[in-house]
Amino acid sequence: MFPYDPQLLALLQTPPSTIPQVLGTMQTIDSITVDGDGLKWFNWLYLQVTQSVESRVSAGGFTDPAFLAELDVQFAQLYFTALKNFLLNQPLPECWQVLFASRNDIKLARIQCAFAGVNAHINHDLAFAVDATCKIRGITPQHGSVQYNDFTNLNTTLDSLIDSAKQTLHLRLLGDLLPPVSHVEDTIAGWSMSAARENAWNNSEILWQLTTVPALAQRFGDGLDGVATVIGKALLVPAP
Template sequence: MFAYDPQIAAAVAQRPDTIPEVLSVMRTVDGLTADGDGLKWFNGLYLTVTEAVHAQVSTSGLADPGFMAALDVEFAGLYFSALRGFLAGHPIPGCWQVLFAVRAQTRLTRIQCALAGMNAHINHDLALAIVSTSAAAGVTPDHDSGRYTDFTALNATLDGLIETAKKQLQLRLLGDEVPQLSVLEDTIAGWSMSAARENAWNNAEIAWRLRPVPLLTDRFEHGIDGVATVIGKALLVPLP
């Protein structure tokens, strides 16, 4: 789709092991992508979010900063995996497919692409990352745990970044201004980072308990992908 796609594929070829490695990959993708590529605006917003997470994990008094760091790395790996799969022509979750397929649609706005990526990543990937990180750590995702408290401690910061993005990214992909359109305002106004993250944790608790039944696990994961795909399609309706 873009001449630099092979370079992006190379950048996301290996799963990172640390948050600094995650940030390095995101910065590489940011440096490669053109303004007219919708991927740039999701990746850029996610880079800002990850920098904030890294700062909080590194400096604040979290109950289990190691878990939060591992979750951040696992979470980012799912984005890189989806992008890698798309560029290789492999099947990927539908919620990611709807975004990557319209990367070059310049009638879209930057905020539409940024939020569509956040939708796919949080409404689909985050629950899976919480489950896999919990399994690796030998702990259970639970609302009564210090890990959940750490998880929600990030909400105010992340909500602030999303609200800033909603103001700064209301431009078409190439930077053209868009008229004051109530349809765009209505589309982005209701998207809440903290609400999406809370839903992801709830889904992780459900998915955790479904693990002994692979068939139900598959159906559940398919269901959350279906919901995220519908939301992504609604976010990505091109503007006039």
């Protein structure tokens, strides 16, 4: 789709295992991609979020910072894997497919692409990332735990960052202005990072309970993908 896609694919061959490596991959994606690539704007926003998480974790104030660090890595790997599979024309969640397949549609706004990625990553991926991290750490995801409290303590920071990004990204992919009034404002207005992350944690607890029932876990995961796909398609309706 873009001439530099082989560079992106080569970059994604080695999964990151630390937050600095995650940041390095995102920074390289940012340097490779052009403004007319919708991927750039989701990656740009996700880079801001990850830098904010790293700063908060490094500054302390969390009961289990190792959990948040591992979650950050597991979470990012789902994005990188989805992008790699798209570039290889291999199966990937449909909620990611709708974004990646639209990444060269210059009628879209940067904020639409960024939020379509956030939708796929939070409404689909985050539950799986929490579940995987808990398995690695040997703990159970549950409300009221120190891990849940650390997880929710990030919400204020992330909500503030998202609100700020809405202003920066309110342009078409190539940088031209959007119409003074369009459906984009209405579509984006209802987004709440805190609410989406809370729902993702709830879903991680369900996934945990379904560990011994793989077929049902698969159906549940497919349902998450289906809902996120519908939202993604709504977010990616081009502005007039």
